[in-house]
Amino acid sequence: MAAGSRGAEHLIEMRGITKIYPDGTVALRGVDFYVRRGEIHGLLGENGAGKTTLMKILSGLLRPTSGEIWVNGRKVSFKSASEALKMGIGMVHQHLALVQVFTVYENIVLGLKAEGDARLRIEKLMEETGLKVPLDVRIENLPFGVRQRAEILKMLYRNVDVLILDEPTTNLTPVETDELFETLRRLKNQGKTVIFITHKLREVLEVTDRVTVLRNGRVVGVVETSKATPQQLAKMMVGREVVFTVSKPPREPGEPILEVRDLWVRNDLGEWAVKGVSFTVKAGEIFGIAGVEGNGQSELIQAITGLRRPEKGRILLEGRDVTGFPPSKLYRMGLGHIPEDRQGLGLVLDMNVAENSILGVQRGRRFMGKFYNLLWSSIRRHASQIIERFAVVAPSLDAPVRSLSGGNQQKLVVGRELSKEPKLIVAAQPTRGLDVAATEYIRKLLVDMRTRGKAVLLVSADLDEVLQLSDRIAVMYEGEFMGIARPEELTREQIGMMMGGYRLAGG
Amino acid sequence: MERQKLIESLYRFAEIMVALIAGFAISGVIMWLGGYDPIKAYRAMLGTSILTTDPYNLAMTLSFSAPIMFTAITFAVGVRAGVFNIGAEGQMYVGALGAVLVAAMSLPGPLYLPLAILFGSLLGALWGAIAGVLKAYKGVNEVVSTIMLNWIAFWVVEYTRVDLLPNPRDPSKTIEMPEPGRLPILLKGTELTASIVLAVVVTLLSYYLLWHTVLGYEIRATGMNPRAARYGGINPERAVLWSFIIGGIAAGLAGVCEIAGRPPHYAITTGLSNLFGYGFDGITVSLIGANHPLGIIPAAIFVGGLTAGARGMQIVAGVPLEMVKAVQGVIIIALAVPGLLRLLKTRLTRGGG
Secondary structure (H helix, E strand, C coil), rough: CCCHHHHHHEEEEEEEEEEEECCCEECCCCCCCCCCCCCCEEECCHHHHHHHHHHHHCCCCCCCCEEEEECCCCCCCCCCEEEEEEECEEECCCCCCCCCCEEEEHHHHHHCCCCCCCCHHHHHHEEEEEEECCCCCEHHHCCHHHHHHHHHHHHCCCCCEEEEECCCCCCCHHHHHHHHHHHHHHHHHHCCCEEEEEEHHHHHHHHCCCEEEECCCCCEEEHHHCCCCHHHHHHHHHHHCCCCCCCCCCCCCCCEEEEEEEEEEEEECCCCEEEEEEEEECCCCCEEECCCCCCCCHHHHHHHHHCCCEEEEEECCEEEEEECHHHHHHHCCCCHHHHHHHCHHHCCCCCCCHHHHCCCCCCCCCCEEHHHHEEEEHHHHHHHHHHHHHCCCCCCCCHHHHHCCCHHHHHHHHHHHCCCCCCCEEEECCCCCCCCHHHHHHHCCCCCCCCCCCEEEEEECCCCHHHHHEEEEEEEEEEEEEEEHHHHCCCCCHHHHHHCCCCCCCC | CCHHHHHHHHHHHHHHHHHHHHHHHHHHHHHHHHCCHHHHHHHHHHCCCCCCHHHHHHHHHHHHHHHHHHHHHHHHHHHHHCCCCCCCHHHHHHHHHHHHHCCCCCCHHHHHHHHHHHHHHHHHHHHHHHHHHHHHHHHCCCHHHHHHHHHHHHHHHHHHHHHHCEEECEEECCCCCCHHHHCCECCCCCCEECHHHHHHHHEEEEHHHHHHHHHHHHHHHHHHHHHHHHHCCCHHHHHHHHHHHHHHHHHHHHHHHHCCCCCCCCEHHHHCCCCCHHHHHHHHHHHHHCHHHHHHHHHHHHHHHHHHHHHHHHHHCCCHHHHHHHHHHHHHHHHHHHHHHHHHHHHHCCCCC
């Protein structure tokens, strides 16, 4: 082996990896990432820290803008995932790459030359690794945990030495998670190397040998897990300087506007996504929900805004029970909803600016005549007002919304929702992907609304945003609130711990 | 932005011209290989349908364009709601049946036409609503259900023709629409009746409905993005159902007009031969017209012209009927291809509907 002294120690060396996406987003800034042979290596970080991007580069799905990758002491440059696979590097994604209508067996051998003893080899693999999967059942008929095992088997069958797992426990039950960890330990004992991407502190501490912490596209530190504490990791993960601040005049909250009582909601897979959440948002208050994405925030918002039916619990709007009400009814009662997915939910991209400016209020008296006819002149006036008041840059009212920039699309959504003069504003990830100016502007608008006596429910994966804007904060983890407190009562460390699954003491 | 719109319109126009030229060229080669003179044939075809000053020929063209204008609306409204409603054929059959049922009653003269229109469109709407309910609330693929409903309608109507409402004087057809219930003939000696007026009015109404009413707005929003529609307080299931009902009304009216406004039969004939195929022609008309009511009017007149010109091709140029049909088919397919590709593309990128 023509390896340097390091090559012997490190199976994988990624040196100075920078990744700039075509739209100018800088995902990674000179990352050095080293993995030892035969270890379980945790890759820890918040959303958008660059974990997945880094691993997609290692597995050949993305090409770095600059930087070098060395595997086994040899410099490599992967042009595709199959090239990485040939070098023994395979990645199991959050969204599994399995053909739904094929059986497990068919998925495992898919794309490979027929081998007489394929089945025997798979059965032997299952024996060795403890990954038990029914080979002749179609993927679509299997629960998620089993599908994941099938995907791992598929990688092992392809003789992978380095197994990359991207947030593998997101959709697993606690028992399945334990089983997965057991499997990972076995693989390690057989000499495989595992890279484990996660944001969950507990899991990192439980299963990994070493951890690399990423923040904002940079490596914050590498630690031996046995010497690490959750406090230390939490601080590394979220501790960062505040970029800019929004001035927030003090205000006494008023009457309760939104009350959520012991709410239980299932996700699309039928699993519990929200587990007994209770809170109140008062007039003149911003209630922020922090937490890593995918911990039930989306389902909670959907239940409150009428897009998903809760299984148990009550939602009250100004004291009236509105559980299970459709969006149209909630809008009439004073709900404004800035959805997290503006392009897929908040706008009809192929409709024009004027048409989008009335989405949700199209049956309002201002826009609909006696014969259910649209009052176009009134609609256009409304759209121009939004454009003017909220500084939306649009070529014309007849331009399809698709042609607007992301920031202007969001300003149109925000403008539309705020111009309803709602009593309750639900804002989910309101500034995601926006530039600094648009971000600041939208945050100001939300604070203005609160100061004018509206109730604001803010959900954001951006911790700074939640900390700056909110009067009270809840941190959500796996469908539950880890605690509710005023932002000044919390240290970043505490929030980081709560985001990683530790309850606020006494909370 | 106005400029972008203009560029897009010009692009669409160029697309149609290219498709038209390709269609004519391919069929020309087919005719030439078959030993016929394509130039002479085309001159005869267009000279007896569209490119003519002879009112008789123009009247024939318009009379053929009326039913397919209606059925094109059926398909177009479906596309706007994001569904592939190909049930115009069956909805038209039951619409015609509705008109015949009214014709079989003894009523005061002036009541026949309004009742036939009412009853026929109602039955058409009902037939469309079956597929609509299945699609919206049970997730049944509308292509499959409408094809099945087309055949159910066919045999129900055929059974009625033979066993329930046969014409006592002519066993090959049903009871005729009595004289007072017929749509007036616009040009003596031709088949052109007021059904073309009705068709144009309904087409314009559907334009108004789609772009100037709340229901149309909600249908279009649903078709473009059902998730955003639901977010916007729209009930997407209901919007889809409405699109089937509106489409059913249009197709039902096509059937009514073939009974009340098509000399010489004014009835349903053996094997539904005077109705058969108009529903499917409507799909191509809609695709050629970019699934837009204002595009459908010229598209229907063009396709109607191909049908009308078929006689000229046979008589003047001596091209046999089979060859004429082949030529028509090739031209129509060539014209429909761009629209069809666009439609499939949006449906596939959306992950099917």
